[in-house]
Amino acid sequence: MITLPVPAKYPAGKTAIAPSILSADLLNLGEKIKQAQEAGADWLHIDIMDGLFVPNLSFGPATVKAIDGFAGLAQDVHLMVENPADFIEPFIKAGASSLTLHIESKGDLKKLLEDVKAHGLKCGVSIKPDTPVKELMPFADLIDLILVMSVYPGFGGQKFLPSSPAQISAVRDIITQTGRPVWLEVDGGINAETASAAVKAGADALVAGNAVFGQSDIKKALSDIRAAAETSI
Template sequence: MQQPVRISPSILSADFAKLGEEVRAIDEAGADWIHVDVMDGHFVPNLTIGPAVVKALRPHTAKPFDVHLMISPVDHFLDAFAEAGADIITVHPEAGPHLHRTIQRIKALGKRAGVSLNPATPAKMLDYVLEEIDLVLVMSVNPGFGGQSFISSQLRKIEAIRKQIDKLGKPIDLEVDGGVDANTCRQAIDAGADVLVAGTATFRGGPERYAENIGILRG
């Protein structure tokens, strides 16, 4: 069953010169989770932050840290991000040789496990792991950079995964990341998403606009 919509602002679009303040501001503005995009310049064409930054940000909010690992090989870094304060750790099937083993390790660390699907990665990749995970993240852009346009073909994938989750009967979060704004948020929700990641659309206009921006996305 589709759950109430939650907003997970991506700090990729925050002011990195005052990241702690930005995290506190989006917390106070009504963010449900804090989305942390981790990129290695190898699995995706960009380089962002590591466990040390996650650890430094942890005291600034009690909201769940929704950590999306766009790194390969990913297994070597699971423990470090768990220890740094991640609450949800999401990985890509292509980022390691044994997805099921990766999921098992995340769960053994006491964290919620997510699997992310790139635009060309089919929903079928979830067939034998869906019942083991807590979250599915559908990328509605090709990962690596913020500010990209929503790829509308991913709406069919969201719909297909929504059906899989409902058939399973387990409360698995269905998250969408990429090009989510005031226009596309409703399309994603109508397709079955219940968690929206938004960077540019959340942080646009500065802290005085964050609450309004989050409210628009929530619908």
């Protein structure tokens, strides 16, 4: 297991770029991850879908275990699942660096997050576009990452929602109030054009799928996103 880093500068520092393997060529996943790592990716984003919480299926613990033994990158495992309690132990054992749970999922979220932390992992909470940010408050002093979905979760390739900057900004205010180094990560429709809007609103970590793995030149694609983000800090 590789540890997820803490923000380099609080409250908003050098932007981290986390390519999402959901958009990678699965027949050549190892090679694509290697290219992303060599291009300067900060960590990998692993979307786990159960076909219930979202209408899609994706990866399991075996994928995370394989990546943990292959790549020198942390893995932020995003549990888009109805019952996260069923998934936490398998992904911890597989080598996840952090587990991000949805605030809209079932179960005692605080207890589940505490369980993740007790195993030495970072933990995060994700919110959908229509979820009020005030629902994050009970967990703000516990979590290491807040993931704002800038699309409706379940499928890659969607467009960045115009309402996202306002939600990102409101989440940044919550993080600032805690006085803690919490990542504000944004996932959905991130590319060289939308990265700027996300960072200006307060994001310091960006998940990019098609904008990285859907391009023929992964190094240039990642570089373009980073340049757009860092000129907006």
